[in-house]
Amino acid sequence: MRLHSLEMHAFGPFGDTVRVDFDTLGADGLFLLHGRTGAGKTTVLDGVAFALFGTVPGARREGKRLLSDHAPSGAVPRVQLEATVGGRRVRLERRPEFTRPKKRGTGTITENAKATLEWLDGSGENLSRIPDIADEVSRLLGMSADQFFQVVLLPQGEFARFLRADNDERGVLLERLFDTTRFGRVEDWFVGRRRASAASLAEATRDVELLEARIAAASGIEAGADAAPGDWAEKVLADAREVRERTAGELTDARGRAAGAREAYERAKRIAELHARRDRAAADLADWEAAAERRAALDAELAAARRAEPVADAVAESVRVSRDAEDSRGRAADCEARFVREPGAAGLGASAWPPSPEDRERLRAAVRSWTDELVRLDALAADEGRARDLARTVAAGTERLDAIAREAEAVETELAGLPERLARARADVDDARNAAATLDAASAAREAAADRVSASEQWRARSAERAGVAEDVHRAEARHLDARAHRLDLTERRITGMAAELAAALVPGEPCGVCGAREHPEPAQPTGDPVTDAQERAAVDAEKARAEEADAVRMRLAELDRALDVLAARGGDGDPSELADLLATADAALADLRTRAGRLDELLARVAELDVADTRLTARLAELTAERATLTERIGSAETERERIAETLTRAAGDDGTVAARRTRVDALAVAGANLLEVRDDAVRAGERAVDATARAARLAAEAGFADLEAAGAAVRSADRRDEIVAILDGARADEAAARAVLAEDAVREAAEIEVDVAAAEAVAAAASRDAELAVAAASDADRRVADLERYAAKLAAALTRLEPIRAEHDELAALADVVAGRGSNSRRMSLRSYVLAARLEEVAVAASSRLRRMSNGRYEFVHSDDAGPRGKRGGLGLDIRDDFTGVVRSAKTLSGGESFVASLSLALGLADVVAAESGGVVLDTLFIDEGFGTLDADTLDQVMAVLDELRDGGRVVGIVSHVDEMRQRIPNRLHVVHGRAGSTLEMIAG
Numbered sequence: 001m002r003l004h005s006l007e008m009h010a011f012g013p014f015g016d017t018v019r020v021d022f023d024t025l026g027a028d029g030l031f032l033l034h035g036r037t038g039a040g041k042t043t044v045l046d047g048v049a050f051a052l053f054g055t056v057p058g059a060r061r062e063g064k065r066l067l068s069d070h071a072p073s074g075a076v077p078r079v080q081l082e083a084t085v086g087g088r089r090v091r092l093e094r095r096p097e098f099t100r101p102k103k104r105g106t107g108t109i110t111e112n113a114k115a116t117l118e119w120l121d122g123s124g125e126n127l128s129r130i131p132d133i134a135d136e137v138s139r140l141l142g143m144s145a146d147q148f149f150q151v152v153l154l155p156q157g158e159f160a161r162f163l164r165a166d167n168d169e170r171g172v173l174l175e176r177l178f179d180t181t182r183f184g185r186v187e188d189w190f191v192g193r194r195r196a197s198a199a200s201l202a203e204a205t206r207d208v209e210l211l212e213a214r215i216a217a218a219s220g221i222e223a224g225a226d227a228a229p230g231d232w233a234e235k236v237l238a239d240a241r242e243v244r245e246r247t248a249g250e251l252t253d254a255r256g257r258a259a260g261a262r263e264a265y266e267r268a269k270r271i272a273e274l275h276a277r278r279d280r281a282a283a284d285l286a287d288w289e290a291a292a293e294r295r296a297a298l299d300a301e302l303a304a305a306r307r308a309e310p311v312a313d314a315v316a317e318s319v320r321v322s323r324d325a326e327d328s329r330g331r332a333a334d335c336e337a338r339f340v341r342e343p344g345a346a347g348l349g350a351s352a353w354p355p356s357p358e359d360r361e362r363l364r365a366a367v368r369s370w371t372d373e374l375v376r377l378d379a380l381a382a383d384e385g386r387a388r389d390l391a392r393t394v395a396a397g398t399e400r401l402d403a404i405a406r407e408a409e410a411v412e413t414e415l416a417g418l419p420e421r422l423a424r425a426r427a428d429v430d431d432a433r434n435a436a437a438t439l440d441a442a443s444a445a446r447e448a449a450a451d452r453v454s455a456s457e458q459w460r461a462r463s464a465e466r467a468g469v470a471e472d473v474h475r476a477e478a479r480h481l482d483a484r485a486h487r488l489d490l491t492e493r494r495i496t497g498m499a500a501e502l503a504a505a506l507v508p509g510e511p512c513g514v515c516g517a518r519e520h521p522e523p524a525q526p527t528g529d530p531v532t533d534a535q536e537r538a539a540v541d542a543e544k545a546r547a548e549e550a551d552a553v554r555m556r557l558a559e560l561d562r563a564l565d566v567l568a569a570r571g572g573d574g575d576p577s578e579l580a581d582l583l584a585t586a587d588a589a590l591a592d593l594r595t596r597a598g599r600l601d602e603l604l605a606r607v608a609e610l611d612v613a614d615t616r617l618t619a620r621l622a623e624l625t626a627e628r629a630t631l632t633e634r635i636g637s638a639e640t641e642r643e644r645i646a647e648t649l650t651r652a653a654g655d656d657g658t659v660a661a662r663r664t665r666v667d668a669l670a671v672a673g674a675n676l677l678e679v680r681d682d683a684v685r686a687g688e689r690a691v692d693a694t695a696r697a698a699r700l701a702a703e704a705g706f707a708d709l710e711a712a713g714a715a716v717r718s719a720d721r722r723d724e725i726v727a728i729l730d731g732a733r734a735d736e737a738a739a740r741a742v743l744a745e746d747a748v749r750e751a752a753e754i755e756v757d758v759a760a761a762e763a764v765a766a767a768a769s770r771d772a773e774l775a776v777a778a779a780s781d782a783d784r785r786v787a788d789l790e791r792y793a794a795k796l797a798a799a800l801t802r803l804e805p806i807r808a809e810h811d812e813l814a815a816l817a818d819v820v821a822g823r824g825s826n827s828r829r830m831s832l833r834s835y836v837l838a839a840r841l842e843e844v845a846v847a848a849s850s851r852l853r854r855m856s857n858g859r860y861e862f863v864h865s866d867d868a869g870p871r872g873k874r875g876g877l878g879l880d881i882r883d884d885f886t887g888v889v890r891s892a893k894t895l896s897g898g899e900s901f902v903a904s905l906s907l908a909l910g911l912a913d914v915v916a917a918e919s920g921g922v923v924l925d926t927l928f929i930d931e932g933f934g935t936l937d938a939d940t941l942d943q944v945m946a947v948l949d950e951l952r953d954g955g956r957v958v959g960i961v962s963h964v965d966e967m968r969q970r971i972p973n974r975l976h977v978v979h980g981r982a983g984s985t986l987e988m989i990a991g
Helices: 041-053 058-062 130-141 145-151 156-164 167-177 181-219 229-290 292-340 357-437 439-496 498-504 533-569 576-598 600-656 659-703 709-715 719-744 746-751 758-821 832-855 897-918 938-951 965-970
Strands: 002-011 014-021 030-035 078-085 088-095 098-101 108-111 114-119 153-155 860-865 878-883 888-891 926-930 957-961 974-978 985-989
Touching: 002 041, 014 985, 030 041, 030 965, 041 078, 041 088, 041 130, 041 145, 041 533, 041 957, 041 974, 078 130, 088 130, 098 439, 108 439, 114 130, 167 832, 181 229, 181 758, 181 832, 229 719, 229 746, 229 758, 292 659, 292 719, 357 439, 357 576, 357 600, 357 659, 439 533, 439 576, 832 860, 832 897, 860 897, 897 926, 938 965
Parallel strands: 030 957, 030 974, 153 926, 926 957
Antiparallel strands: 002 014, 002 078, 078 088, 088 114, 098 108, 860 878, 878 888, 974 985
């Protein structure tokens, strides 16, 4: 991949359009990107990354805010990149998602991200869908965005951390660059298989344990700790069978003893019962003989009662009939008294009792007259009801006309105000819809404002910290220069005094160690304070310590500069009060939009309700108009008909006022007269029946042999009393017969000679029965225990048979899963993914070592270690440094600041080579190296630049991002990022 040109507009700190010509800038294969902290050096790299992948590297992608704060309102952020990728020249143009003010009205709107890919070689269809462009770029580059950011935009700080990281931290970066997904799936597959196997083993083990517990519960014996489950179960079963045989014999003996005792007890009970029957029969016969006189009296009472029974019925009938006759006569008198008080009934009462035939005929004629008049009046009753219905119809119609008039007026009033209400409701709906449409944009604006406020707070804190660190850098560099000057002074003084130091070692007659002469005519004399070798070594160590201190402080300053760049890209260098006001405004606008948008459903329902109301009210007004016309016509017709009927009824009513009143009076006379006729006839017939009943009762008393009705009444007995007497007499006869029959039985006579003890026989039978029950329980329990144990023992044997292959398979699978996961017999503690990453890291170490040896003048090289980590951590990702000066392999953490930069750069270049090879051998014609050169001394910098010169072989272009002044002297082609209050600009220097 080779970059040709980059154009950015309203992007990051660049408020206007800036352009980078990489062809001119990289003509020598090497160029420098420099500028003040926060000017936007990293943004140039972000522009390349965004054009290719639609995102930016590292933590800056979390900001999601690429529109420049320095751009004018309404500006559209845009990045355009021309490059040759995969052998094809393309032009990529992207616009990030951003928020702009509305063209009409107030508020903002969010513009979605857009992208285009144009084939500049004229072959192929240009693309405009973001997913299609992403797929095409990934295909041409052969690597993901994270891999590109790692191998093309070399971030030195991250590789310095990678160099010093432990195995787990180093594995995170490697997994991001090298796809180990399929190996992870293999690990997960083993984990899943082991989990399933463990579940099967646990289930089979639970079955065995459950059956052991059931056997123990059935036998009452706990499982032996040392015995095998199958052997223990067989022994328990054999013991249970032996117990069953013993209890079966005991049960047979107990049942025989219980049967004999029970038979003796039953025989004793029968004899005792016969003794009792004999005694009861003798006592009953004696009682019967003593009650003979009482039975005779009862016989006489029963005979008299039976003769008096017909007489008593006749007397009762006579009394009842006489009472009915009196009641009928009283009702007739009351009825006549009420009748003669009725208007129009005068002169129709009876002249004596019983009434004469003339009285009865006169009353009957009057009733017929009244009945005939009722027929005439009933013919007019329907007309009277019709008149009342018509009157009610007229009243109801008039009342309805008034209601219609009032409702029509209300409907007309409501219809008149409806258009204005509907217009207001529709305007409210439009406002709510506009609010809902701008809600996402307002939310994004609020998040952007909050992010800028947060970035501003961090910017101020980091700026203050940077000021302090910058002073620390000046002090550390001053101490380093002082230490270097002191060391150079000591070196110079020692060299000056070296002759005197050698002369002090001369011995007369011994050869000189320098010239070999045995004569020493004028040995050099020391001048001033001599410098020893120990003093010089101490000065060298002090200088090295001060250099390391300065390197550490400069690295901290570089980290702060990078952090400030990120914060500046997020807008953190803006005015805090303005940012706070912007956030408050965004909060208020978002809250207002949410309130207005939240009423949309309610307002839509209101508009629909008003539309329905308009239709409903118009239809209702038409209905009321039609109903009013119909009612007016109906009321007129009803009034005319009512007046005609009223005139006819007035003539028929006469003095009673109304037809109904006259009919009521005549009907009452007819009913009362007919009732009086009927009551009189009933009373006459009741008197005749009373006379006949009295005569019949006297005749029956004489026929039954009673002197009069009173004697007959005294002999009467109730049916219950008669039944009682019959029952007493029948019972006495039955008791006599039963007693004599019992005393005549052969068994009773024979039992009288035998003596028995029932209680003793019962006690013996009960004891034998209890013994038999205990024997039954023991035998049943033994049978049940043997059946349970036989069933459970068979199941246990089957469960043990199933368990063994499951346990063997699980043990084998668990051991293999532990090895794959880096546990168990895996002495390296390397999982499968770690093993793959270790192989990749070994390739990286080999590729990086070739450059590290060049940059360190043959002193250092990387050493890959696959030893397990401390405290059981995973191994395989160890990376140390071999120092050829000492032959010692030591940790990368012991390198000085400059050495760490050289090692990090070598590692980054080596990793870039391996990732490129992993991606199908993609040729990376353009590389960027970010910062770190300020930690190098002149000699090391020369060696690093020599390696970078080699990277240019074959037409490769290397861009170095640095603010070190010496780099500007070494690299003639430069891209200067100039920071200003109105935003940053670019100056290209090609020389």
